[in-house]
Amino acid sequence: MNPIIATIEKDLIKSPLSNIFKYIGASNIPSEFYNNIKLNRIWALAPYSDNYYSILNPLFSKIYLELTKKGHHYPVVLLRDGALDLFEFVVNNPDPLKFDQKFIIHQSLSFILPEIWLKNVILFDYFHEPKGAYRLEMSKKRLIVSTIVNNAFINSKQALEHFNSLKDFASKNNLEVLLHLPIRENHYFTTDYKDQNAAFDLSLIAFDVFGAQTKFISDKLLKSSSDYRDSYYALIPNNFLCLSDNYIEHHFLMNGSTPWKAYRNIQGAFKVSLSAQHGVYLFDALDEHFKSSKFAQILKFWKDHPKSSDLTNESLTNEDFFNYLSDHSSV
Known part of the structure; x- marks a missing residue:
């Protein structure tokens, strides 16, 4: 067994309840x-980046670094970063x-890791295994579509493209469509995508695709509901550029x-249940399927496209590099 997975099994899964809080709490x-x-x-x-509790200590790398300065230490940390922040880390x-x-890193981001990192991390992906004994299943009536509106x-x-695919899915399954489109500031690159009015554009596209009677759902309503058995959900796009572990998905x-x-x-992957309905697979980063690291060529491109800073001194990247990461993503 991978030694990192062995640590997780020993300290975080099979540890007596009285001891487990020595190893968790990063939320x-x-x-x-x-x-x-x-x-x-x-x-x-937010709300994608909201904190949540897990025995795997989910953290963004910047928060992880701030916590270590305060003396917080955990045996494992699940890094929630997207491709851009993880690459810089x-x-x-x-x-x-x-x-x-x-560190535990989403399998979609293995392509940006150099070999020494691949040897010292494990990868994760989600699984969905609803247990009928916990909650009786219900027929599906809704499709909730969510994405962050920030140009990035x-x-x-x-x-x-995504809306058209989702419309076909909703029509085929006779589902009502609810849209969750929180508008946020772009903190990723210095120039926008070709869209200059993302909020207006996405709303207009949504109405064109789904119809003028399309309903929207707020952050508050989305997070306050505790029963989604009658719903499918779609988080789009699933490209992991901005973050790789989404609170709303959990x-x-x-x-x-x-x-x-x-x-x-x-x-053959090791399974860690996070609820009665879902969890994560953990597996070796050096599995044959994940050996195609593109770190060297990405690093060269990154050095040729230097970062800049905004008024908050936040590290920003060039739009070309953001698009380059998207093009080279293994997802």
């Missing part, structure tokens, strides 16, 4: 972090062995919703 973010301008990019993705920390923690998360072309899954596209079954 307890100090209040001053919410006013830290270095973390604006994270909070600008790896570039700034070329030797993962200097950390006390072992999705552009008009992507939105049109919220949907643990409350009975079903992804509109089923997760793949990973044979």
Whole structure:
């Protein structure tokens, strides 16, 4: 068994309840972090970036670094970063062995990791296994479609493609469509995508595709509901540029919703249940399927397209590099 997985099994799964709190608690973010301008990019993705409890200690790398300064240490940390922030974290920390923690990273981001990182992390992906004994299943009546509107998360072309596919799915299954389109500031790159009015464009596209009677759902209503058994959900696009671990996905899954596209079954992977409905697969980053690292060529492109800063001194990237990461994503 992979030694990192063995640590998780010993300390986080089979540990007596009286001892387990020595190893978990990374979701307890100090209040001053919410006013830290270095973390604006994270909070600008709310509610996707909201904190949640898990024995795997889910954290964004910037929050992880701030917590270590305060003396917080955990045996493993599930990094929630998207491709951009994870790449910068790896570039700034070329030797993962200097950390006390072992890291869990979404399998879609293995392509940006150098070999030394691949040898010292494990990968994860979600699984969905609803248990009828816990909650009786209900017939599906709704499709909830959610995406962040900030020019970085999705552009008009992507939105049109996804919305059309989702309309076909909803029509085929006789589903009502609810849209969740929170408008957020772009904290990722210095120039916009071709869309200059993302909020207007996406709303217009949604009405064109789904019809003028399309209903919208707010952050508050989305998060306050605790029963989504009658719903499918779709988080778009699933490109992991901005974040790779989405609070809303966990919220949907643990409350009975079903992804509109089923997760793949990973044979032989170690499974960690996070609720009665879902969990994560953990598997070796050096599996044959994940050896095609593109770190060297991405690093070269990154150096040729230097970063800049906005008024908050937040690290921003060039739009070309953002698009380059998207083109080279393994998703």
